[in-house]
Amino acid sequence: MSYEIERKFLVVGDFHPFVRKSLSIKQGYLSSHPERSVRVRIQDKEAFLTIKGKGNDTGITRYEWEKKIDVTEADALLRLCEPGIIEKIRYIIPVGELAFEVDEFLGDNLGLLIAEIELPSEQTTFEHPEWLGAEVTGDVRFYNAYLATNPFCKWQ
Template structure:
């Protein structure tokens, strides 16, 4: 069983970029339906993935992710996903923790969100100085919401 324990924060500035060890382009979309979970199709560079995530309880949710053929992911994004988005994901190591900082592009340009996956909800971690407000429980910062409600349309 896959479990994701994740915390999300807004990013105050782009000073994290000087410490980023990797940067990858993500293209992703969501398959809509009356599911009790979110179904995401994603392409990272030249690899396709399909992911199923349950609703969160506190900081935890079930997550199942599988690599799929690139052509299948491309076809799913084109034919099954009405809401799509793109972002760059920067990997930044800070005090032994791997932070994923998403720099959204297109209609979501200007939005930066940092994520940290943990082993337990009680796991301690240090906060980099480029972090802002925690938004873990704010549904507006979920990628599935952002894909339907672009950041640049928010009031």
């Protein structure tokens, strides 16, 4: 089994000077059940089908299975997805030996900036850049599957 170990943070400062790469992402959910989600993603010129399980008690670790698929097939699958397609720009920012991925959401989630860092273990320490804000790991409101059906523009 494959697991994703990831922590999430809000972004509060200017991260742009540190960006090394950016990607355009469009994704939808064939299933956004809280116990498991099935996601279709087109990322620039590649596409992926991903299944994620429910997070552990900390929200840091959860099962993840991902396979590369044909972009044409992914485009067809996006048309079958639940309402609420997520579009965002992902910025890759190296920090020490790791890298943050900052997602700048578009559309109904415009204005939301979330930084994620994948870790080799839950105990891994990492540098916290000055643009990193409050941690939101495990807060389901900041899961993409939640944002697809409960967009940021409707939050009070």
